[in-house]
Amino acid sequence: MAGDSNGSSAASESFVKMPTIKFTKLFINGEFVDSISGKTFETIDPRTGEVITRVAEGDKEDVDLAVKAARAAFDHGPWPRLPGAERGAIMLKFADLIDEHTEELAKLDTVDAGKLFGFGKAVDIPQVAHMVRYYAGAADKIHGEVLKMSRELQGYTLLEPIGVVGHIIPWNFPSSLLFAKVAPTLAAGCTMVVKPAEQTPLSALYYAHLAKLAGVPDGVLNVITGFGKTAGAAVTHHMDIDKVSFTGSTDVGREVMQAAAKSNLKAVSLELGGKSPLLIFDDADVDKAADLALLGILYNKGEICVASSRVFVQEGIYDELVKKLQLKAKDWVVGDPFDPNVRQGPQVDKKQFEKILTYIEHGKREGATLLTGGKPVGKKGYYIEPTVFTDVKDDMLIAKDEIFGPVMSLMKFKTIEEGIARANNTKYGLAAGIVTKNIDVANTVSRSIRAGIIWINCYFAFDRDCPYGGYKMSGFGRDFGMQGLHKYLHTKSVVTPIYNSPWL
Structure with missing residues (x-):
């Protein structure tokens, strides 16, 4: 059943050259930096149980710095104020860079998560690039609507970016699920702090590097590697984060909701467990x-x-x-x-x-x-x-x-x-x-x-056009499609009286 290849390093070297690990530090405000504590943790190759490298261990103080950078980028930076077409153009450059580095990114997810390299190279990473392009195309099509009011009033709605978003990413699809969240958040004009799973931090850091090369402004995308009970909890409790999007277990999803309620009542979307x-x-x-x-x-x-x-x-x-x-x-x-x-x-x-x-x-x-x-x-x-x-x-x-x-x-x-x-x-x-x-x-x-x-008569028939999410204790909120974009937007209603109306 197992064939001849059962996880040995020697065997893997005969199939493909191992990736060079280039990025192991936190990514805050456009720079790779050590954690404030100086701590690091091991990320393990599941093929062998051996250490791949050590990665910076972020904690509450590092999350504070990342949120400060994201808040400044949202409140004062260019990203939310750029015309949608310009945000889209930068995202298209980002997608092109992902395509250029497909093999290296697929290797990182293989050594970090045990994912099939051939499938990652042919499917997972190319679909990540397509996801970025999909939402890049939506960035200049974020429109409200004109309202036909029941009284002598003129009304319309505006769709505005929700603000600073905290993304907590699981380890099973470190690239695909990262961009199911990051791509629409970028298109919406939000800024973000990303906490990848401690088991699979390597590709998220590489994507942060590519985002910088593509022209995503400093502070828009920040990556804090570390553990759920420290860095993840700091994201969910943070008073200056406006929304948390979490994918993971139902038990942790409960903790995310509790933290959001106890802090600033931040918006929450959850994609949790299943027994399908x-x-x-x-x-x-x-x-x-x-x-x-x-x-x-x-x-x-x-x-x-x-x-x-x-x-x-x-x-x-x-x-x-x-x-x-x-x-x-x-x-x-x-x-x-x-x-x-x-x-x-x-x-x-x-x-x-x-x-x-x-x-x-x-x-x-x-x-x-x-x-x-x-x-x-x-x-x-x-x-x-x-x-x-x-x-x-x-x-x-x-x-x-x-x-x-x-x-x-x-x-x-x-x-x-x-x-x-x-x-x-x-x-x-x-x-x-x-x-x-x-x-x-x-x-x-x-x-x-x-x-x-x-x-x-099919299974795993996912598509970026098709909304995806759960009922019951599998969570709420939808990824993919335009619903995946709208959950990072606020609806603002604007109302004025019509001339000579009784409201004047």
Whole structure:
């Protein structure tokens, strides 16, 4: 299953030249600087468990400096006052620079997060550049509307940048999720302080360097590397930050909301956890359904909040699908993410690796049947076999908790009504998938599932034009599309009386 590439440094060197680490300091007001304390922390290569480099450890005092720079850039700097077309032009230069450095950026995310290098180079980083271009094109199209008032009044609205934004980025998609937030914030005319995940700080610092080269003014984009409980908490509590956008776990999302409420009632948007269902109906092509089910849980080694970790299969094809999954999972190659033949790299760090293995043991103890996988791969690094459980009950931990790893819970259902009810039996509501050839079934189920995005006969069908976010405890607010831009804008209404009206 693991092939020959199981995380050794020697193996990776044969596939691609390792990146040179150029930026390890905080980025504040257009300059790379040491943290005030002088502290640094290790960032680890999950392929080997070895240290890549040491990165500046920001804390509250560093966040204060970054917010001061962002506030000055917003209140007195050119960025919010530039015509939208000029902001867009700088963003287009930024996108071009990202394209020029695609390979290096993909390498950084591979060594820092264990992401597949080939996929990052061909998909993730190019899509980041396209995201910047998408919002660059929107920067000069931020318009309010003229209002037809019910009385003798003239009214219109203005859309204005919300101010200084704090972005807290997760480790599973360090580039893609960074720019789902940064790109619309730039287009809106806001300034920002970015806190990347402590597990994956390297590409965020590189992007800050490229932003400076592109002409983004000093203070507009600041990057504070460090830990969530110190630097992240300082961002959420800061009295001079106007909005926080957070992607991560539901538990931390609660803390972000509490901090916002206790400080200055800053606006908050949250994209949190998920336990997404995939419903496969009797009329589905079993081979294609098995491929979708595996993709839905094994893509990005299961470290994706919309992973289809609960797979519900209608009883008529259940046994056949189980056989297909068992065969296909055994052919899934796990190993060094620089190897072009590998389909699954290592989990992001030791903590996540051990958490996933603990959940696998929970599944066994609770009485689920381990169909395939369930063990570490290799002697070095944080690799786990693709794992499929059958005989899973809805109240088992593996069916309720977000594991964030390559672990599928497979369950049988009889009727459409049962499938819908069980799919909705979760505190989360981020995504869902439906596999059927029947348009009536597709329409009925898609309208009945309480989730922010529904994929029919596909999965992970993200697009920068399509809003994305959650219901229930999966959060609120939307990334992508024009909704992803508008959440960084205030609506201001302006009203004047019409001549000779009673208001004069």
